[in-house]
Amino acid sequence: MQWNIVGPGFGWLSAGVTLLFGATGWAVGGGWLAGIGTVAALAGFVFARRSAVAWMALALAAAAYAGASVADGGPVGTLTGAALLGGVTGxxxxxxxxxxxxTLPRWALKRLAAIGGxxxxxxxxVVAVAAGWDDAVIGWAFAVLAVTTIVLLVAVWFALNEPSYPGVMAATGLSYLAILTAIGAAVAGRSLIDEGAGLLVGMTVGMIVPL
Known part of the structure; x- marks a missing residue:
């Protein structure tokens, strides 16, 4: 089953959103990989009418942005975060x-909801394994946001089973809320992972120094 169900207008939209968030990340210190991703996203926007070129450019942008984010979330956390935020935003x-x-088929929306969930x-x-849980406030915030995101995406899935037009309207509205909770969960999770990494370094140093 192919995903080719939209035209260049959606290419402009998706490339524009990618460019907006990616350029912001680059501007606040994302590094040279974020710069490559931003240039690639711009190319995807410019060549949106040439779908093959546009999606290749966006694939390069995704890879570059993922590389830039490894320092914060680690390789596994980067992949899970990309699936979460990519699925919900898409x-x-x-x-x-x-x-x-x-009249467009709804299977693509259901797939994206499933990917996000x-x-x-x-x-x-990943957060449960890698995080430090000394900060109870952030820990509880992450748990609540994660559960809420999953509940919202399940609600999106069931709303799409409604054959009438309001079903898609409800799913889109719920996805707005899911974006907010997903971003909050991702930020809180990375904060906990950073805390866990700091604890791990401290424990390692503590074991080495006496030797």
Missing amino acids: EMLLGHWYLIDP AGMVADAA
């Missing part, structure tokens, strides 16, 4: 296209 953006053309579960597992 769900919301594509949902708007369905509001314009309700699986990403949230996987990301929670």
Whole structure:
């Protein structure tokens, strides 16, 4: 089953959103990989009418941004975070296209909701293993945001089973909320992972110094 269900307009939208967030990350110190990702996202925006070129550029942008984020979340955390935020953001953006053309098939929206939900579960597992849990406030915030994100994405899935137009409207509205909770969960999770890394370094130094 192919994903080729939208035209260049969606390419401009997705590339523009990627460019906006990626350029912001680059501007606040994302490093040279974030710079490469930003240039690639810009190319995807410019060549949106040439779908093969645009999606190759966006794939390069995704790889570059992922490389830039490894320092914060680690390689596994980067992949789970990408699945979480990519699935939820894609769900919301594509949902708007369905509001314009309700005749489009809904399987793509369901897949994106499933990807986002699986990403949230996987990301929670990474945080549970790698995080330091000394900060109870951030820990509880992450738990609440993660559970809320999963509940919202499940609600999106069931809303899409409604055959009428309001089903897609409800799914798109729920995906807005899911973006907010997913971003919050990702930020809180990375904070906990950073805390865990600091504790691990401290324990390692503590074991080595007496030797």
